[in-house]
Amino acid sequence: MSVPVIGSSTFSSVCRRTLLILETEEQLDSDVLSAGPSTSSNLQSEHSGSNTSSQQPCTSPIPKRSRQLKLFGSTRGNELSEVEKSSIDKSLIKMISVDYQPLSLVDNIGFLEYSKKLQPLYKPPSRKTLTMKLLPDEYNKIATILKSMLRSINNVSSITTDMWTSDSNRAYLTVTCHFIFNDRLYSPVLATREIIKIHTGANIATSISDILIEWGILDKIVTIVSDNGANIKNAINEHLRKYHHPCVAHTLNLIVNDAITSNEELLNVLKKCRALVGHFKHSVSASTKLKEIQNQMNVPELKVKQDVSTRWNSSLIMLERLIQIKASLSAAITFLPHAPNFLTALEWELISDCLPLLKPFEIMTVELSGEHYPTLSMVIPLIRGLQYTLKNKTTTTAAGTLLKKTAIDVVARRLGILESNKIVAKATFLDPRFKKTGFGLVDNANNTEKWITDEINSIMRNTQENETFNMPINTEPNLLWEHFYSKVSQI
Numbered sequence: 001m002s003v004p005v006i007g008s009s010t011f012s013s014v015c016r017r018t019l020l021i022l023e024t025e026e027q028l029d030s031d032v033l034s035a036g037p038s039t040s041s042n043l044q045s046e047h048s049g050s051n052t053s054s055q056q057p058c059t060s061p062i063p064k065r066s067r068q069l070k071l072f073g074s075t076r077g078n079e080l081s082e083v084e085k086s087s088i089d090k091s092l093i094k095m096i097s098v099d100y101q102p103l104s105l106v107d108n109i110g111f112l113e114y115s116k117k118l119q120p121l122y123k124p125p126s127r128k129t130l131t132m133k134l135l136p137d138e139y140n141k142i143a144t145i146l147k148s149m150l151r152s153i154n155n156v157s158s159i160t161t162d163m164w165t166s167d168s169n170r171a172y173l174t175v176t177c178h179f180i181f182n183d184r185l186y187s188p189v190l191a192t193r194e195i196i197k198i199h200t201g202a203n204i205a206t207s208i209s210d211i212l213i214e215w216g217i218l219d220k221i222v223t224i225v226s227d228n229g230a231n232i233k234n235a236i237n238e239h240l241r242k243y244h245h246p247c248v249a250h251t252l253n254l255i256v257n258d259a260i261t262s263n264e265e266l267l268n269v270l271k272k273c274r275a276l277v278g279h280f281k282h283s284v285s286a287s288t289k290l291k292e293i294q295n296q297m298n299v300p301e302l303k304v305k306q307d308v309s310t311r312w313n314s315s316l317i318m319l320e321r322l323i324q325i326k327a328s329l330s331a332a333i334t335f336l337p338h339a340p341n342f343l344t345a346l347e348w349e350l351i352s353d354c355l356p357l358l359k360p361f362e363i364m365t366v367e368l369s370g371e372h373y374p375t376l377s378m379v380i381p382l383i384r385g386l387q388y389t390l391k392n393k394t395t396t397t398a399a400g401t402l403l404k405k406t407a408i409d410v411v412a413r414r415l416g417i418l419e420s421n422k423i424v425a426k427a428t429f430l431d432p433r434f435k436k437t438g439f440g441l442v443d444n445a446n447n448t449e450k451w452i453t454d455e456i457n458s459i460m461r462n463t464q465e466n467e468t469f470n471m472p473i474n475t476e477p478n479l480l481w482e483h484f485y486s487k488v489s490q491i
Contacts, residue, residue, distance in 0.1 A: 080121045088122050093138050103127050149181050156217050160225040171195045175211050201234030249365050251414050256312040256361050259406040265399040269347050275340045277304040290332040316358045319351050353400035360389045377431035379424050381438040383415045419444045
């Protein structure tokens, strides 16, 4: 969705408004000239009349005018213009929005001092002004532009939605829409709303519907993407009556969790790794000793990584880091009398055996999490690539073999059906990178070709009927296309 800076033009205008200049000697001389004879003329007169000075009356010298300080430019040197202040306010709003800064930033002493150093004449808005006026005004401007874009398109490719709970235990629903405008993909967040009522399908559907009606796209939605929760699926299928497409990245998370939780030996090793990592995370002496050992071994200073129970890929990251620092970690543990039990050689082998099986899931998740390119057409080829990769991995431990078998089975059960899904299959077929090659089964590719052909024929028939109705005067040019239309209809 470019760090805002104050432009040089702002500084230039400030300088022009505040710069005091001293009149040049030429200007002073010209003023003196207007008051009497020039200095050179006086000198010449004095030199030529030195012998007769006693015969001429003595004249008093011309008084010098005092030097004046003049304000260059505007006389309002102690304040910014409305245009300049508005420009800096806009940059402040952009910084808060883009960098996710708290609104309390404008009350921070350090920020106020920094702002004053950058521009002494600028006074940042109060938090109240920021909340009640500046942010709503900027939001309304952007919303007006976005609504205009949405009105001009026929369909919104999809919306993605998810529910989450904040640290204060309040539930929220976020809706993001995805559409193409002027050959560019846009993915703006439409709203984040608090869900106060119980999370039933009907209540969730009402919240989503209100947002879509507000933006005028309720009848333009092609599909809605969400996780596999029963309540959100019920809201989309039964109440909104829209096509629901499960989030593939979320499904991958479920697949890996299923494969890991059914592998008791791997679970025990993960539990032991968490205890080891937790000790180095919470013990200053342990982390310091690890750092000293790494310096002595002349290897990069790397800390342990703690995993999170709700995200399987954090477990992958934890295991990868343990493999990276295995040597320094095993050396440091010998100096720590209260450290937990270290991993055995067999447990290290198990980790090394399972990591190559988990890594493809992370790669696929990253591929499908792109924000600047469509990802639906990539789903089928990536699923087939994942299955191929897992089948060709060689395992050396019982835990690795079980993980491989379970992962392959769950992938086929949860994701195999997507190759016969009309929307997903047509997206893959129409992608020039994949076409039929992206499919695992030839029958699925042929069925998709037939779906697309039938759809094109239907569109062409409707187009011909409309053209015949709208242009009854001259239909001869259509004769030139009859041969082509007949060939298409036979495909």
